[in-house]
Amino acid sequence: MKQQRRAPTPSVPFLPRTREEMRARGWDELDVLLVTGDAYVDHPSFGVPAIGRLLEKRGWRVGILDVPDLDADGSGWKRLPAPKLWVGVSAGTIDSMVTNYTAAKKRRSQDVYRPGGKVGRPNRATIAYTAAARHHFPGLPVVIGGLEAGPRRLAYYDYWEDKIRRSILVDAKADLLVWGMGERTALEICERLSRGEHLHGMLQTCELVPADRVPPTARVAPSFEALAADVQLSIELFNVVREENRVGGRVVAQAHGTRFVLQHPPLAPSTADEVDEYYDLPFARAWHPDHDAAGGVPALEPVRWSINTHRGCLADCTFCSITFHQGRTIQSRSEASILREAAKLSEHLDFRGTITDVGGPTANMWGMGCKLLESGKPCLNRDCLSPDVCPALRVDSASEGYRRLLAMVKQTKGIKHAFVQSGIRYDMLFSQKSATKGELLPLHHDLVANHTSGRIKLAPEHASPDVLAAMNKPGFELYERYEEAYKETCQDLGRDQHLVNYFIVGHPGTTMRDAVVLFEKLLERHYSPEQVQEFIPLPMTRGCVQYVTGRDPISGAELYVPRGGRERRLQKALVRWKDPENRLLVEESLALAEREDLLEPFRRGLRRALAPRGRRETGIALDLDTCG
Ligand code: SF4
Numbered sequence: 090m091k092q093q094r095r096a097p098t099p100s101v102p103f104l105p106r107t108r109e110e111m112r113a114r115g116w117d118e119l120d121v122l123l124v125t126g127d128a129y130v131d132h133p134s135f136g137v138p139a140i141g142r143l144l145e146k147r148g149w150r151v152g153i154l155d156v157p158d159l160d161a162d163g164s165g166w167k168r169l170p171a172p173k174l175w176v177g178v179s180a181g182t183i184d185s186m187v188t189n190y191t192a193a194k195k196r197r198s199q200d201v202y203r204p205g206g207k208v209g210r211p212n213r214a215t216i217a218y219t220a221a222a223r224h225h226f227p228g229l230p231v232v233i234g235g236l237e238a239g240p241r242r243l244a245y246y247d248y249w250e251d252k253i254r255r256s257i258l259v260d261a262k263a264d265l266l267v268w269g270m271g272e273r274t275a276l277e278i279c280e281r282l283s284r285g286e287h288l289h290g291m292l293q294t295c296e297l298v299p300a301d302r303v304p305p306t307a308r309v310a311p312s313f314e315a316l317a318a319d320v321q322l323s324i325e326l327f328n329v330v331r332e333e334n335r336v337g338g339r340v341v342a343q344a345h346g347t348r349f350v351l352q353h354p355p356l357a358p359s360t361a362d363e364v365d366e367y368y369d370l371p372f373a374r375a376w377h378p379d380h381d382a383a384g385g386v387p388a389l390e391p392v393r394w395s396i397n398t399h400r401g402c403l404a405d406c407t408f409c410s411i412t413f414h415q416g417r418t419i420q421s422r423s424e425a426s427i428l429r430e431a432a433k434l435s436e437h438l439d440f441r442g443t444i445t446d447v448g449g450p451t452a453n454m455w456g457m458g459c460k461l462l463e464s465g466k467p468c469l470n471r472d473c474l475s476p477d478v479c480p481a482l483r484v485d486s487a488s489e490g491y492r493r494l495l496a497m498v499k500q501t502k503g504i505k506h507a508f509v510q511s512g513i514r515y516d517m518l519f520s521q522k523s524a525t526k527g528e529l530l531p532l533h534h535d536l537v538a539n540h541t542s543g544r545i546k547l548a549p550e551h552a553s554p555d556v557l558a559a560m561n562k563p564g565f566e567l568y569e570r571y572e573e574a575y576k577e578t579c580q581d582l583g584r585d586q587h588l589v590n591y592f593i594v595g596h597p598g599t600t601m602r603d604a605v606v607l608f609e610k611l612l613e614r615h616y617s618p619e620q621v622q623e624f625i626p627l628p629m630t631r632g633c634v635q636y637v638t639g640r641d642p643i644s645g646a647e648l649y650v651p652r653g654g655r656e657r658r659l660q661k662a663l664v665r666w667k668d669p670e671n672r673l674l675v676e677e678s679l680a681l682a683e684r685e686d687l688l689e690p691f692r693r694g695l696r697r698a699l700a701p702r703g704r705r706e707t708g709i710a711l712d713l714d715t716c717g
Contacts, residue, residue, distance in 0.1 A: 101371040104141045104153045106379065107168050111152065120149045120170040120448075121279060124222060126181035126188075126214040127202040127236035128386045129155040131373040133397060137179050137237060140275050140523060142370040145176045149174075149279050155377070157221065160209055164669040167299075171226040174282040178263070179235030180214035180220055182388070184627075186249050187239075192595070192623030194249065194656060196358040204383035220260040230288065232278060233257065234267035240410050242295045242352055243330065244313035245344050246637045253317040256343070256350045259293050263604050266295040269414055270400065272367060298712055299445065303349050305341045308333055314345035327634045334413075358401070358418040365426035368397065373547050374437065395446035395510070396424055396430050396498070396570065398455040399671050403473040403482070405516065406550075407632035408596060408624060411450050417473070424494055425454075427499065435503030447498050447540075448511025453518065453532065455494065457487040475561050484521045488532040495540050509540045515571040516563045529574055537578045541586060545575070549589040551599070553606040559598030559648055561634065562638065565610065567599045569620070580656060594660035596649055597635035598648045601659065605682040608663040608675070612687070612694050617667035623657055666691065667698040 105111040106129055111119065120143055125137040133139050141151040150170065157165035162564060181188065181202055188200055188210055200208045211217040217236045222231050241257035258266045265276045265288050274293055281288060287298060303309075304329045311322040326343075330352070333339050338354040361369075376386040399421040427447070434440055462468060473479050480508040489501060499507040536545065549568040551557050557564055571656045572588065579586045592607065595693055611617060628634035634642040639650050659681070662674035668690045672695065679687050 095233070101145075103129070103373060103377050104138065105169065106147060106152050106153050106155060106377055110168065111169070114150075116150050118150065119152045119169065120144075120174045120274075120283075121151045121165075122172040122226070123151060123153055123171055123177045123179070124154045124157060124218050125179045126158070126185060126210045126218070126387075127155060127378040128380050130154045130386050130389050131371055131375060131377070132389060132392065133368050134395070135182060135273070135391045137177070139367065139370070139372075140177070140272055142372065143272050143367060144275060144279060146370060147276060147279075153377075156209075156219070157160055158202070158208070158209065158214075163221075163225075164648065166221055166225040166228040166575075169183070171229060175230045175232055175278060176222045176226050176263075177686065178215060178218045178231060178233045178238075180218070180237035181210065182236065184237040184240075185210050185212060185214035187625065188327060190249065192625050193657070196487060199387075204380045205385060205440070207383070209288045213260075215257055215263075216261045216690050218538055219263050223262070230269060230278075230282065232263040233261055233263040234271045234274075234290075236410070236414060238266055239268040239672075240630075242266050243310065243326065243350060243629075244316050244345070246320065246626060246633055247628075248626050248633075248636075251387045252340075253313070253320065255313050256295070256297075258350055259313075259345050259348075264296075264577075265291075267293065268295065268352075268357060269293050269416065270359070270663070273359070280551040291325060291351065292353050295350055297345075297348055299352055300344075301706050307340040307342040307351065310341050310343045314344070314346070320637045321640075323432055323634045323637050327629075327631065327642040328653065329511075330629065332462055338347050340406070346540060355416065356612065358416055359420045361421060361423050364400065364422050368430060369426055374434075384412070386469060387670050388573055391445070394434060394444055394447075396427055396444055396453075397449055398427055398447060398494070399449040400451040401454075403454055403457065404451065405472050405475065405561050405631070406591060407559065407635065408627070408628045408630060410630050413629045415677065419454050424490075424497070427494060431498045431501040431504060435501055440503070441506035442503065444498060444504060444507045445542075446510035447495055447658055448509050449452045451514050452486060452509045452511035453513050455487070456484050456490045457517075466563050470489045472561065474514065475563070475659065477563070478516055478519075478521065479551075480521065482517075482521075484517050485530065488530045489565065492530075492532040492535050495535065499539065505544070507535070507540060508542050509536060510542075510546065512546050515547055517565055518571065525687045527570070529571075532589075532664055533574070534578060537575065537584065537586065538582055544589045546589045546591070547571075549590065550593050551596070551607055552610040553599070554604035556596060556598045556603050556607075558595055560593070561631070566594075588620055591620070591622065592618065592664055593622045594664060595651050595657040597624075597632060598688045600649050601656070601678060601682040602684070604660040604663050605684045608666060608678075609684075611664065611666065612690055613698065615694060617665055621661050621664045623661060667695065669695070669699060 123137050123141050131138050144151045152169040154169050159165050215233050219231050238257050243256050245631045310326050316322050329514045333341050336357050341352040343348045399419050400415045401419045459481050520530050521530045550562050552565040626636035635648050659674055659678040662671035663678050666675050
């Protein structure tokens with residue numbers, strides 16, 4: 090890995106990861122110890138250090154015990170002393186099983202969140218770290234959180250073991266589970282414990298209680314034991330959680346034997362002032378210097394010079410757990426805060442003039458709100474983006490605001506480029522004012538002209554209407570309309586720019602015939618993306634319930650579920666059709682789908698793909714190798 094130049098010493102030092110660093114700050118003890126399976130990277134994209142920075146700002150003494158498992162003799166756990174108040178445990182930025190294994194359940198060879206990208210994170214790290222924390226810091230409350238613990242707060246289907254597992258709170262034997270974004274809850278835990286109070290009943294947490302402590306108003310969900318006996322009950326559990334995951338929702342109670350996991354309802358979405366505060370913290374935007382020797386932490390590089398504009402996602406894509414973690418409401422930073430960060434980046438000694446991304450979970454959702462909810466009226470009781478963009482969304486005005494924001498970031502002194510690398514929702518680039526929905530917003534033009542490094546990332550995810558409906562994504566015809574418009578804009582601007590597409594194979598609802606529908610669209614475009622995502626049923630998602638039960642939990646429709654490894658391989662080969670090693674698999678898939686009519690076009694396409702560059706057939710206006 091290329092050695093990155095070290096950041097200058099930040100104006101505020103790193104949070105201590107050793108006793109020496111505590112002493113350098115004049116601290117003889119810690120209030121809070123945060124344990125994470127990632128290497129310590131002081132950047133707002135890394136959740137545990139970001140929470141640490143917020144607690145530090147409010148006066149709490151926080152230590153970061155990162156990658157404590159690196160030392161086989163357990164000495165990693167002795168780097169810092171037991172804190173005064175509590176220990177927080179997170180597996181890291183990503184769920185440890187997803188970090189350690191591919192969708193085909195093979196061991197990965199790299200872990201980009203750890204020093205030097207070396208693997209070694211324990212499986213189900215939250216459980217492993219909680220046990221170690223209990224051993225090394227006896228008597229202290231242990232609180233778990235993050236993207237591994239949060240979606241496993243109630244009994245869940247585990248893809249890796251192919252069975253229903255108990256809530257991670259029960260398996261980890263932690264005192265409390267914080268779900269969703271944890272900053273405000275972490276502050277409340279500090280305040281309560283410092284006043285000698287208990288941690289019961291806190292919003293956005295789960296706790297394990299005896300039956301006599303279940304509130305009479307709680308909504309009882311199917312128990313772990315019932316789910317384990319009948320996975321079809323996952324549909325009921327999904328709908329209970331979906332209905333109660335709202336501000337003012339009821340407590341959800343789920344029995345595990347004689348005890349109950351209580352899920353308390355969410356906090357109100359963070360205000361702009363709160364989100365600004367999180368991102369205005371003094372991050373070094375560098376890994377801790379102790380990780381220099383290993384060559385640094387690869388995960389920093391793609392995000393180091395990026396600006397996160399908001400949290401939350403309006404889309405309810407069935408395979409994604411972001412709405413369960415960050416919420417459906419878009420929580421945007423103010424323009425002033427974003428511009429402050431841009432100015433700060435431009436002054437950084439290592440900065441070379443390019444902001445690599447000004448975005449969030451979906452870039453063009455910054456500032457996006459709902460006219461009805463903002464005026465106190467009820468929701469139209471539909472999805473915000475499905476089956477089409479809800480007329481109550483302020484798409485036109487928010488898109489104009491985002492366009493202005495990008496221009497202002499680019500005009501900041503010392504910044505040459507302000508790119509958008511986060512995904513774009515192309516259905517939200519069409520004007521809502523246009524009766525035909527055929528007109529594109531000025532944001533589209535500016536993105537193409539000024540804010541891409543040569544490619545825009547779009548995620549149509551599939552091309553088959555049935556699969557897209559199962560995924561809760563817009564139809565492929567809308568993508569094709571945008572693709573046409575994109576090509577025209579590129580031609581008008583005289584730009585050789587591309588679209589990069591993302592597709593998922595193996596999602597519930599994908600028969601071999603559906604997989605061939607996608608293949609046909611790719612073949613038409615002579616396009617075969619480098620990366621293909623294989624569907625993994627993540628806990629709590631609608632896609633996971635579809636996978637487990639063979640039914641959509643909202644519509645009740647039956648869905649075909651491609652489960653076998655061979656079938657997934659065939660579907661993947663259809664997307665990676667230019668790889669000569671996949672030729673036989675593609676031919677087998679076409680035979681299975683009874684689409685032998687595509688054999689000859691496929692062979693022609695493959696010959697063209699493998700022909701030496703100068704002898705390639707032409708006939709397609711743009712370089713569609715990279716333009717989906
Ligand atoms: S009214 Fe429409 S935009 Fe507003 S919350 Fe409901 S679905 Fe979303």
